Amino acid sequence: MPFLDTSTPTAVAGQCVGLVALVLCLAAFASRSDERLLAVLILANVAFTLQYVLFGAWVGAGISALVILRIVFARRFKGSVAAMAGIIAANVAIAAFAWRGPGDLLPLGAGISGAVAMFMARGITMRVMLIVATLCWIGTNALVGSLGAMMADIAILATNLVTIVRLVSERTRSGPRIGPATKKRV
Structure with missing residues (x-):
């Protein structure tokens, strides 16, 4: 599919849905709360899934849909190696079923690294x-030609980096934690 394809109503719809995902992703990654981040990411991945369907990118669509389930499971089974392994296996199965070529390694890589995270x-x-x-998603969006989703993922990257800096700064400002056993009386 050519980059920024607007030659059909389906392609225009795909571009528009990518822009909706952009707004949702900005809200998610600007949050310092892990819970809010994950909840808004569910909505964003509904938009990404629809967008990939509209562009006919089936591995991206399947893995984006699986991301919704992964977010729910990760909130419920945090730290579960078995749950993570199941999600990773599902990512591999989706990619194997809908495989069209080497470009499908990108959404697969995104699904696996996201599951571990x-x-x-x-x-x-x-x-x-x-x-x-x-x-990986930036590369996927470039391959399918989605300007909206590519902007969303570039914005996610930038916003995520800024949020990391803010969290590190807050941690630094709060100073070292002194436990009760190490407090000195003056």
Whole structure:
């Protein structure tokens, strides 16, 4: 599909849905709350899934739909290696079923790195790991020709980096934590 294809109503709809995803992603990654981040990401992935369907990018659509389930499971089964392995296996199965070529490695990479981030990490570490997934989605969106989704993922990348800096800054400003056993009386 040519980049920024607007030659059909379906392509225009795909571009518009990508812009909706942009707005939702900005709201999600600007949040310092992990819970709000994950809840808004569910809505954004509904938009991404629809967009990939409209562009005929079936691996991207399937893995984006799976991301919704992954977010729900990761909130419920945080730290579960078995749940993470199940989601990763589902990503591989989707890619195998809908495979069209090497470009489908990008959404697969996004799905796998996102699963590890969501199940095994929190806070800054989770956001750093999600950067890997975001870079894969940027490549996917470039290949399918979605300006809206590519802008969304570039904005996610930038916003995520800014949020990481803010979280590190807050941690630095709060200073070292002194536990009760190490407090000195003056």
